[in-house]
Amino acid sequence: MSLDELSLELPIEHFANVFGSCDSYMKIIERSLRVTMTLRDSRVKIIGNEADVASAQNVIMKLLELSRRGNDITEQQVCYALDIEKEKSDVDLASLDDDIICHTVNGKPVKPKTAGQKKYVDSIRKRMITFGIGPAGTGKTYLAMAMAITAFKKEEVSRIILTRPAIEAGEKLGFLPGDLQSKIDPYLRPLYDALYQIMGSESFLKNMEKGLIEVAPLAYMRGRTLDNAFIILDEAQNTTSSQMKMFLTRIGFGSKVVVTGDATQKDLPKDVVSGLDVASRVLNKIDDIAFCKLDSKDVVRHPLVQKIVKAYEDYETKKTKSKSIKAANKGANSHRN
Numbered sequence: 001m002s003l004d005e006l007s008l009e010l011p012i013e014h015f016a017n018v019f020g021s022c023d024s025y026m027k028i029i030e031r032s033l034r035v036t037m038t039l040r041d042s043r044v045k046i047i048g049n050e051a052d053v054a055s056a057q058n059v060i061m062k063l064l065e066l067s068r069r070g071n072d073i074t075e076q077q078v079c080y081a082l083d084i085e086k087e088k089s090d091v092d093l094a095s096l097d098d099d100i101i102c103h104t105v106n107g108k109p110v111k112p113k114t115a116g117q118k119k120y121v122d123s124i125r126k127r128m129i130t131f132g133i134g135p136a137g138t139g140k141t142y143l144a145m146a147m148a149i150t151a152f153k154k155e156e157v158s159r160i161i162l163t164r165p166a167i168e169a170g171e172k173l174g175f176l177p178g179d180l181q182s183k184i185d186p187y188l189r190p191l192y193d194a195l196y197q198i199m200g201s202e203s204f205l206k207n208m209e210k211g212l213i214e215v216a217p218l219a220y221m222r223g224r225t226l227d228n229a230f231i232i233l234d235e236a237q238n239t240t241s242s243q244m245k246m247f248l249t250r251i252g253f254g255s256k257v258v259v260t261g262d263a264t265q266k267d268l269p270k271d272v273v274s275g276l277d278v279a280s281r282v283l284n285k286i287d288d289i290a291f292c293k294l295d296s297k298d299v300v301r302h303p304l305v306q307k308i309v310k311a312y313e314d315y316e317t318k319k320t321k322s323k324s325i326k327a328a329n330k331g332a333n334s335h336r337n
Contacts, residue, residue: 004050006057012042014067018060019044025063025078029056032082055085062093069097075303080114083297091115101146102153105200110146116298117143123290129248129257131236131279134294135309137301140260141234145194147258148230152212157230157256159212162191163247165238166217188215191234218243227252236261236276238268244275264312 010018019026019039026037035048035056046056059081063073071077077093084091096118100109112118117139123130124147132140148160192215195204207213218239233239233247236259251257261276268274283289296310 003047004053006046006053008044008046008057008060009042010044010060010064014064015039015042017067017071017073018063020073020075020078025073025075028075028078029059029082032086033059059085065094066097069094071097076113076300076306079303079306080297089115101143102150102198104198105196105203110143110198112143113139113300114298116292116294117300120292120294121147123292124256124258127290128255128288129251129259129290131276131289131291132258132260132294133263133276133280133291134298135262135264135296135313137299137305137309138294139298139300140262140294141190141232142194144232144234144258144260145191146198148232149195149198151230151256157254158228159214159230160207161226161229161231162188162195162213162215162234163218163221163232164188164191164234165236165243166219188217191215191232218247221247221250224250225252226250226255228254229256231255231257233257233259234261236279237263237266237274239275240268240272241275241278244279248279264316 020028023039026039029035030037033048033052033056035046035052037047037056038045044060046053048056059078062081062084063078066077067073081093083089084093091114096112096114099118099121100111101121102110104110112121116134120130120132120140121143124144132138132144134140145162148157148162151157152160192204195213195215199207204213208215218233229252231251236244238261239247247259248257259276259279261274263274263276266274280291284291296306296313299306299309
């Protein structure tokens, strides 16, 4: 099989950003697309079969465009650009880069990094209630928090309410010392972390003292009507069906709701059905309610997390297929008997 060779000239100031420290991103592209690349002065030479060379060129040009826009290229962006190229998807990384939700207290822009995240953010903008369902690392809570803070700063809502079911993650923590707030804070810590990063601790504490930002366990929502608020229910896979119904019926006029959860990480007792699972079946045909499913491709943490999530997804798929086959065989055998 004959090999193709392509030479590209790139601005020298973008080389380190596009190809990574010690050419680490270049090596990822080479392994993924089965090409060989060499860098010299302001040129990159790509050798491989015709289709792979063309794909490598496309990936490099997408990363170059992100670099020109002032982004510090990450390994996640390189891997996502490769995924898009392999699937021949029409996802435009530049359009994702244009959608800046807000800036963190350090001035870093918060924006969707994948097509799934973009769809999720757009649903939050357009719908009254959005369910963000997906594995760890897909930005469900963080993006929802960014949208809430943006709406609050624009005075589209008068307050932010963040809530979680207070359930231990598979461990019995026993007696926790201190007052009620110190007992529930460990369950709500991830919400505080996101608020501090986006809003800053001083602004957060000031608004919390005024009652404009509230972080509370789900049980505290009972009996309330929440008007003109941006409400986020996090870790919704750990709600019961009655808790989910209770929460959704708290919503008042002028409010927006985001429910986030990972259906694969439930901490409920084995005989309790998740309220998130029930809501997905019961509410999926109601106007103004959106269900956004995120998957391993939308993971924006370390690429190893993406591989872990994908491995578990494949394992669960195989297990489900195996159960279906066993059930079908059992039904066929009982029918013969």
